[in-house]
Amino acid sequence: MLGFLKEPVVVTAKINVSLVALTVLGLISRLWGLCYPRAVVFDEVYYGQFVSLYMKRIFFVDDSGPPFGHMLLALGGYLGGFDGNFLWNRIGAEYSMNVPVWSLRLLPALAGALCVPLAYQILVELHFSHCAALGAALLILLENSLITQSRFMLLESILIFFILLAVLSYLKFYNLQKHSAFSGSWWFWLLLTGVACSCAVGVKYMGLFTYMLLLATAGLHFWHMIGDQNLSNVSLLCHFLARGVALIIIPLGLYLSFFYVHLALLYRSGPHDQIMTSAFQASLEGGLARITQGQPLEVAYGSQITLRNVLGKPMQCWLHSHTNTYPIRYENGRGSSHQQQVTCYPFKDVNNWWIVKDPGMKGVVLSSGFCPVPSKSNLFIIGNPSEQRLCLHDVAAPLSPHSQEVSCYIDYNISMPAQNLWRVEIVNRESDTDVWKTILSEVRFVHVNTSAVLKASGVIGASLPEWGYRQLEVVGEKLSKGYHQSMVWNVEEHRYGKSQEQKEREVELHSPTQMDISKNLSFMAKFTELQWKILTLKNEDTEHKYSSSALDWITMDTNIAYWLHPTSGAQIHLLGNVATWASANAAALAYLCLSLWYLLRRRRKIYDIPEDAWQLWMSAGGICGGGWAVNYLPFFLMEKTLFLYHYLPAVTFQILLIPVVLQHLSDHLCRSVLLKSMFSALLVAWFSWVYFVYCTFSPLSYGQPALSPSELRALRWRDTWNILIRKQ
Numbered sequence: 001m002l003g004f005l006k007e008p009v010v011v012t013a014k015i016n017v018s019l020v021a022l023t024v025l026g027l028i029s030r031l032w033g034l035c036y037p038r039a040v041v042f043d044e045v046y047y048g049q050f051v052s053l054y055m056k057r058i059f060f061v062d063d064s065g066p067p068f069g070h071m072l073l074a075l076g077g078y079l080g081g082f083d084g085n086f087l088w089n090r091i092g093a094e095y096s097m098n099v100p101v102w103s104l105r106l107l108p109a110l111a112g113a114l115c116v117p118l119a120y121q122i123l124v125e126l127h128f129s130h131c132a133a134l135g136a137a138l139l140i141l142l143e144n145s146l147i148t149q150s151r152f153m154l155l156e157s158i159l160i161f162f163i164l165l166a167v168l169s170y171l172k173f174y175n176l177q178k179h180s181a182f183s184g185s186w187w188f189w190l191l192l193t194g195v196a197c198s199c200a201v202g203v204k205y206m207g208l209f210t211y212m213l214l215l216a217t218a219g220l221h222f223w224h225m226i227g228d229q230n231l232s233n234v235s236l237l238c239h240f241l242a243r244g245v246a247l248i249i250i251p252l253g254l255y256l257s258f259f260y261v262h263l264a265l266l267y268r269s270g271p272h273d274q275i276m277t278s279a280f281q282a283s284l285e286g287g288l289a290r291i292t293q294g295q296p297l298e299v300a301y302g303s304q305i306t307l308r309n310v311l312g313k314p315m316q317c318w319l320h321s322h323t324n325t326y327p328i329r330y331e332n333g334r335g336s337s338h339q340q341q342v343t344c345y346p347f348k349d350v351n352n353w354w355i356v357k358d359p360g361m362k363g364v365v366l367s368s369g370f371c372p373v374p375s376k377s378n379l380f381i382i383g384n385p386s387e388q389r390l391c392l393h394d395v396a397a398p399l400s401p402h403s404q405e406v407s408c409y410i411d412y413n414i415s416m417p418a419q420n421l422w423r424v425e426i427v428n429r430e431s432d433t434d435v436w437k438t439i440l441s442e443v444r445f446v447h448v449n450t451s452a453v454l455k456a457s458g459v460i461g462a463s464l465p466e467w468g469y470r471q472l473e474v475v476g477e478k479l480s481k482g483y484h485q486s487m488v489w490n491v492e493e494h495r496y497g498k499s500q501e502q503k504e505r506e507v508e509l510h511s512p513t514q515m516d517i518s519k520n521l522s523f524m525a526k527f528t529e530l531q532w533k534i535l536t537l538k539n540e541d542t543e544h545k546y547s548s549s550a551l552d553w554i555t556m557d558t559n560i561a562y563w564l565h566p567t568s569g570a571q572i573h574l575l576g577n578v579a580t581w582a583s584a585n586a587a588a589l590a591y592l593c594l595s596l597w598y599l600l601r602r603r604r605k606i607y608d609i610p611e612d613a614w615q616l617w618m619s620a621g622g623i624c625g626g627g628w629a630v631n632y633l634p635f636f637l638m639e640k641t642l643f644l645y646h647y648l649p650a651v652t653f654q655i656l657l658i659p660v661v662l663q664h665l666s667d668h669l670c671r672s673v674l675l676k677s678m679f680s681a682l683l684v685a686w687f688s689w690v691y692f693v694y695c696t697f698s699p700l701s702y703g704q705p706a707l708s709p710s711e712l713r714a715l716r717w718r719d720t721w722n723i724l725i726r727k728q
C-alpha cells in the first residue's frame with residue numbers, strides 16, 4: 001500500500017533562464033536606492049494626500065480617475081505602518097520619520113520591474129524569435145522615462161503593468177484557442193485578460209484605450225471563428241458567452257468592487273463632502289450625519305427646513321434670506337422690487353431656515369393631524385424665524401435680466417396669493433404618491449402663477465455685488481423641457497415646528513428632535529453619484545510650467561523636472577532614452593510604409609512574403625502599432641492639461657514595435673549572408689548607442705550622483721529641455 005514511498009518523489013520544471021535574468025535585472029533597476037530622495041517628488045505631493053486620507057478613513061473624491069490605483073498606493077502605506085500624519089504641501093519637502101518611503105514606493109517599482117519580463121513574453125506569444133523578445137525586454141529595461149516613473153509613488157507604472165498583463169493574457173488565450181479550447185489554462189488566461197483590463201481601467205481611465213483595443217481584437221477573432229465550418233452553432237454560442245462573461249461581465253463586476261472597497265474604507269466625513277448630495281453626506285460618519293441624526297423623515301406642513309441646492313459646485317449653498325432689501329436701482333439703471341433679498345448662501349446660518357405652510361391654514365406649526373407634503377402640492381415657503389413669504393415678482397433679476405427676481409416680503413393683509421404660492425415637485429419620485437422626504441427627495445419649486453422655477457443661478461454664474469454681500473443670486477426661470485441641477489433642491493436639516501411665537505421658534509432651531517431616521521444610501525446609489533462626480537467634476541485647468549502638447553511627445557521636445565536637491569546639483573527629470581524614442585518613431589514609420597507597400601503589391605497579386613509571415617506582420621502591428629495609436633491619438637481631442645508622462649503607455653507599445661520591424665527586415669529583406677552580417681553589426685552598434693544614452697542620463701533618472709553645472713549643461717541636448725543649473 002505504501003510502496004510508492006520506496007521511490008523518491010521527483011519534480012521537474014522548465015526554467016527560462018533569460019526570463020528569470022530579465023526579471024532580476026528589472027527589479028535591480030527599479031528597486032535600487034528606492035528611498036532616495038527622502039523627499040516629496042513631483043506628483044507624490046498629490047497622491048500622498050489621498051494615501052493619508054485612506055489611512056485616516058476620510059472620504060475624498062479625485063476627479064482624475066477611479067480609486068483602484070489610489071488603494072494600491074495606500075496598501076503600500078498600510079504595509080509600512082503609515083499613520084497618515086504628514087503634510088503634503090510642497091514638492092521637495094523632507095519626509096518625516098513616520099513616513100515609510102520605501103513601502104510607499106514599492107508597488108509602483110515592482111510593477112515597473114515586471115514590465116520587463118512581460119515585454120519579453122508578449123513578443124514570444126506573438127511568435128517572434130527569442131532574440132527579438134530579448135531585445136524588447138532590454139529596451140524596456142533601459143528606458144529612462146519608465147525607470148523614473150516607476151521609482152516613485154505614481155500610477156503610470158502600475159497602469160502600464162496591467163495593460164501589458166492584459167495583452168499577454170489575451171495572446172496566451174488566443175494561442176491556446178486551436179488546440180486547448182475550454183481547457184483550464186484557456187479559461188485562466190481568458191479570465192486574467194478581463195481582470196487585468198478591469199484593473200487597468202481602475203487605475204486610470206487611460207486603461208480604457210487598451211481595453212477597447214483588446215475587445216475589438218477579440219471581436220475580430222470571433223468574427224473569423226464564425227466562418228469556421230468545423231465549429232457547430234452550440235460551440236460558437238459557448239465561445240461567445242465565455243468571452244462576454246470574461247471580457248465584459250467580470251471586468252464590470254470587478255470595477256464595481258473597487259468602488260465598494262473604496263466606500264467601505266472611507267466612511268468618515270472629510271473636506272470633499274460638500275460636492276456630494278446631502279443624502280451621501282448623511283451616510284458618512286461625522287459632518288452632516290452628526291447634525292441630521294434623529295431628524296424626522298417626512299416633510300409636513302409646519303416643518304422647519306433648510307434647502308440645499310443639489311448642484312453643489314463650485315460650492316454648496318443654501319436658500320437664504322436676510323433683512324437687507326434690493327437697491328431701488330441697480331448700477332445699470334434698472335429698477336428692482338426693493339423688497340427683502342433672497343440669495344443662496346454657502347455657509348450654515350439661522351437665516352437659511354424656512355417654514356413649509358399650508359395655504360389653507362393660518363398657523364405655521366405642525367398641525368395636530370400630521371399631514372406630509374405629497375408631490376405637486378401647493379404651499380407657502382416662509383422665512384424663519386420671521387414670517388416673510390418667498391415671492392416671485394415680474395421684475396428682472398439683478399444679474400440675470402432674462403429671469404425674474406426672487407424676494408421675501410411681509411404680508412400686510414394684502415391678498416396677493418399668486419405671488420407667494422409655490423408648487424413642490426419631487427424630481428426623483430418613484431410614484432405619484434411619494435411624499436416629500438428629508439435629504440432623500442430632490443425637489444424643484446414652481447411658481448404657480450408664472451410657472452417659473454426657483455433656480456440658484458449664482459451657482460453657475462457670478463455673485464451679487466457688495467449690497468448683496470457677495471452671496472449667490474437666486475432667480476425664477478421659465479420651466480423648459482429639461483432642467484439644470486441648479487433648479488433642484490433638497491431638505492438638509494429638518495424639524496417639526498411647535499411654536500407660533502417668533503422667539504420660541506428661534507429656540508426650537510437649537511433644540512434636537514427625538515425622532516429617528518435611517519438615511520443610509522444603497523451601494524449602487526452611492527456608486528452612481530460618486531462615479532458621476534468623478535466624470536463631471538473637473539478642476540480648472542491651468543497652464544503648468546511643465547505641461548506640453550501631444551506633438552511635443554513624439555520628438556521629446558519636453559521634459560519634467562521632478563526633484564531638485566536643495567543644495568547640490570542632484571536632480572531627477574522625466575526624460576526618455578533619446579535613442580530608443582527615435583528608433584521607435586523610425587520603426588512606426590517603417591511599419592506603416594512597408595504595410596502600405598505590401599497591401600498595394602498584394603492587390604496586384606504580388607506576394608513578397610509568405611502568407612504566415614504576412615499574418616504575423618499584421619497581428620504584431622495590430623497589437624503594438626494599434627496599442628501605440630489608441631493610447632496616443634485620443635490626446636489630440638482632450639481639453640486638459642497634458643504632461644509627458646501621459647505618453648508613457650503609448651511609447652511602451654511603440655518600443656515593442658522596434659524588434660518586430662527589425663526581425664522582419666532581417667528575415668525578409670536581408671537575403672544574402674553579407675547583408676545579414678552587416679545588419680547584425682548595425683544592430684550591435686545601435687544597441688550600444690541605446691545603452692550609452694541610458695548611462696548618460698541615468699544621473700537624471702536616479703537623482704545620483706550629483707552633477708556639476710558643466711555636466712548638466714552637457715546633458716541639455718535640446719534647447720527646449722529645462723535642466724536646472726544653480727548659479728554659482
